[in-house]
Amino acid sequence: MKALVIGCGRVGSNLALQLDREGWDVTAVDEKEEALGRLGDNWAGGFVLGHGMDIEVLRRAGIEDADAVVVATDGDNTNIVIGQVAQERFDNQCVVVRVLDPARAQFYRERGLRTICPTSVAIDVLLESVRACEVRPAEASKT
Amino acid sequence: MYILIAGGGKVGANLARVLLGDRKHEVTLIEQRRDRFERLELEFEHQVILGDATELYVLERAGIARPPDVVAALTGDDEDNLIICQLAKEKYGVQNVIARVNDPRNQAHFDLLGISPTVSATRGLMALIEHEVPEHDLVHLLELRKENLEIVEVQLPPGAPAAGKRVEKLDLPEGSRLISIMRNGRSEIAVGSTELQPGDQVLAILQPGKEDELRRVLLKT
Numbered sequence: 486m487k488a489l490v491i492g493c494g495r496v497g498s499n500l501a502l503q504l505d506r507e508g509w510d511v512t513a514v515d516e517k518e519e520a521l522g523r524l525g526d527n528w529a530g531g532f533v534l535g536h537g538m539d540i541e542v543l544r545r546a547g548i549e550d551a552d553a554v555v556v557a558t559d560g561d562n563t564n565i566v567i568g569q570v571a572q573e574r575f576d577n578q579c580v581v582v583r584v585l586d587p588a589r590a591q592f593y594r595e596r597g598l599r600t601i602c603p604t605s606v607a608i609d610v611l612l613e614s615v616r617a618c619e620v621r622p623a624e625a626s627k628t
Numbered sequence: 629m630y631i632l633i634a635g636g637g638k639v640g641a642n643l644a645r646v647l648l649g650d651r652k653h654e655v656t657l658i659e660q661r662r663d664r665f666e667r668l669e670l671e672f673e674h675q676v677i678l679g680d681a682t683e684l685y686v687l688e689r690a691g692i693a694r695p696p697d698v699v700a701a702l703t704g705d706d707e708d709n710l711i712i713c714q715l716a717k718e719k720y721g722v723q724n725v726i727a728r729v730n731d732p733r734n735q736a737h738f739d740l741l742g743i744s745p746t747v748s749a750t751r752g753l754m755a756l757i758e759h760e761v762p763e764h765d766l767v768h769l770l771e772l773r774k775e776n777l778e779i780v781e782v783q784l785p786p787g788a789p790a791a792g793k794r795v796e797k798l799d800l801p802e803g804s805r806l807i808s809i810m811r812n813g814r815s816e817i818a819v820g821s822t823e824l825q826p827g828d829q830v831l832a833i834l835q836p837g838k839e840d841e842l843r844r845v846l847l848k849t
Contacts, residue, residue: 538707538734562682562707566737574740588684589711592719 489551491537492558498523512546537567557583630654632696634681634712635703636668656690682711698724706734713743744773786826790846796820801841804834
């Protein structure tokens with residue numbers, strides 16, 4: 486199974502490493518050469534230097550026969566455009582896109598793009614934690 | 629008309645100035661950079677707002693829900709321009725969007741996602757250069773994206789297969805027509821009886837992708 490990870494920052498690099506450990510054939514794409522360093526000295530997967538908006542870069546990274554494409558650069562709009570290109574031009578069935586802005590993440594999710602919003606996830610987790618610690622003192626004071 | 633402009637750089641600010649000069653239009657300009665915004669505010673006052681035009685609440689503050697007659701996405705970032713146009717069209721039902729393409733390599737993305745018309749300074753300059761100094765035998769003059777047609781110009785070389793033939797005798801590809809010919813500085817509409825001569829500058833309208841067939845009929849020796 487081939488996975489393409491576009492954007493090899495903190496999120497992308499760790500995801501690429503994890504997929505690699507799970508047996509995927511992973512190629513990472515980033516416009517900065519330093520990004521390769523995040524994958525460690527033992528990285529045996531692919532790495533393509535270039536911008537994910539560039540069709541030639543995507544082709545070189547093997548988008549045409551990738552089984553999964555993860556788009557996680559640091560730009561929401563860049564990710565949304567690349568995600569749509571992967572889905573609609575290259576007909577990739579499994580495209581996952583990181584979008585930090587909850588509003589745009591929701592709009593594009595409704596349009597059929599699989600967006601993941603770390604901000605919403607963080608909000609949910611923080612809310613849960615706040616609720617979890619608020620209940621106990623209140624209950625304690627009632628009794 | 630109500631026109632919403634995203635991006636207050638040279639292109640956006642000049643467009644806003646021209647539109648407001650007509651006194652017939654209402655304009656809102658969105659600029660993301662504070663330094664630019666402050667300069668623009670001196671001139672455009674309440675008609676410019678500070679913010680990222682790809683954020684829904686910024687667009688809504690600028691009145692996108694009315695909706696505007698035209699949204700022009702003119703920032704220096706192609707991804708932003710694409711997203712602004714998609715949001716305007718598909719979320720807020722804006723009928724007319726115009727996108728600036730900064731890097732002509734990104735044109736394919738705009739086409740794929742149905743954002744048109746687009747404006748590209750590089751593409752415009754290339755068309756002008758080709759028109760002035762034709763390096764290729766077939767020059768693209770105008771793309772009519774909505775109609776899926778384009779207008780091209782060819783100059784008939786000596787010995788071209790079409791030279792000496794009447795237009796009605798040409799085996800033109802399906803989905804193409806000759807519009808006019810220009811000879812010795814004068815042009816006339818091409819009709820069936822028009823006879824082509826070497827040196828003629830011929831305008832043709834055709835569906836994209838038919839260029840090679842047209843070339844074969846008119847130019848190949």
